[in-house]
Amino acid sequence: MLNVKSENCINCETCNERSPLFSLLNKEELAIMNSGRFEVQFDAGETIVKQGTSATHMMVLTGGMAKLFLQGFDRRNLILDIILPWKLFGGPGLFTDMRYHYTVTALEKTHVCFVSAENARKVIRLNPDFAESILRHCNRNGAANFDRLISLTQKQMPGRLADALLYLYNEIFRTTKFVLPLSRLELGEMSNMTKESVTRILKDFENEGIIALDNKSIQILKLETLKDISLRG
Amino acid sequence: MLNVKSENCINCETCNERSPLFSLLNKEELAIMNSGRFEVQFDAGETIVKQGTSATHMMVLTGGMAKLFLQGFDRRNLILDIILPWKLFGGPGLFTDMRYHYTVTALEKTHVCFVSAENARKVIRLNPDFAESILRHCNRNGAANFDRLISLTQKQMPGRLADALLYLYNEIFRTTKFVLPLSRLELGEMSNMTKESVTRILKDFENEGIIALDNKSIQILKLETLKDISLRG
DNA sequence: AAAAATAAATGATTTATCTCATTTTCTTTT
């Protein structure tokens, strides 16, 4: 039996209240989005979408946590985002070459709602507010990628790792103490360095009292220092 | 007197036949785009838009050539694109934080048409085909930036420089022999390396018979080899 | 609870790339 749970998952009308984007839609538009929509549960490590395959859907994460990354050369990945509930993804292939340009895999038990790209397109054409919001979403991603390009090409390792930690603080956990959802290898895939370098620099940060590490649990002790390091450390 | 040449420049209706995007617009929509529109000429080296300033306009290059780049730390730039006529730009700040996220400067005498972002937004809301095209444009840029992220973080110098040359061949000149519009420093800003490294690697390429260099003029002799090098040289 | 597997830490070595100094070539100005 397929792992599709259409029966017991929220429908687009309740999603409405959670995803700011969907709140722009009226009943009929939500009905379009809802038709053919399905939700799937993924276990940790499972692939939600795979780079290079047909981009047939727009996805909303409805529970759990996932990582979004580019697959480069020789199995080297570049993690671009951690995805939390109510975040929309689908990527730049939608409405262009209709291919996914990144891979998304679950970091824990995760629920994802799949909306047909064709239906999303219909609604984009019907509702200018929604269209504008999607365009804004796309532009915000674009700006974030510019920041990433600069971080990854112009900062050295401590600065890049500081950026990864600040990303987790600012965008994901919003508290200075949290459990790292990523391994050393994955932190390296986020900040473009080897796992050995991640280990060494985390140790340095710890020795300098910038962070406290206890296994997977991390606490940012000197946020301002970390921000300084981010601005070229 | 201002350097604004509204009198003798093409208006949006003739632009229509040149810019695929504008051909989607009807008379009224073109009139909206046209209202308050102005065209400015820039000399080589002049700044067309400056990163960080208010993003009030969408631009179309109508003549000449420009470079689009991110300004990072310590006056270090990252060139993302060479802009040719009929190419639209404005960046991810449009409709989000209303700031330009990159700087564009003229590489030669250049004409640029400025359309008010507010008018563009009106037309996006009126015309779903146009909205969809703008979204597609935005998505294509997004995909190109993914490729750039991988090139810049995962390839070493010869591969990155090969990518810069292949970009000039594929996207700009479409012939194997052309006059380099960029200095060694700028080629370095495109491929994230120092001007000295650019010089050395170009020399290597020349010694291996992959390219022929004569001052600013370059000819790609072994396109396939260059493509091989791009895929991890 | 022990064993196996995986992840993290640590150290020694190598390598890609940058920096800085100098010379040569090209371009612009006078």
Place this chain on the structure above:
DNA sequence: AAAAGAAAATGAGATAAATCATTTATTTTT
């Protein structure tokens, strides 16, 4: 055409970061 200025080429040395090998901790499986 000469002089000045800018860009490119070249070489030697410094350095950030990767690689590889080994040990120590953590998880996961049995």
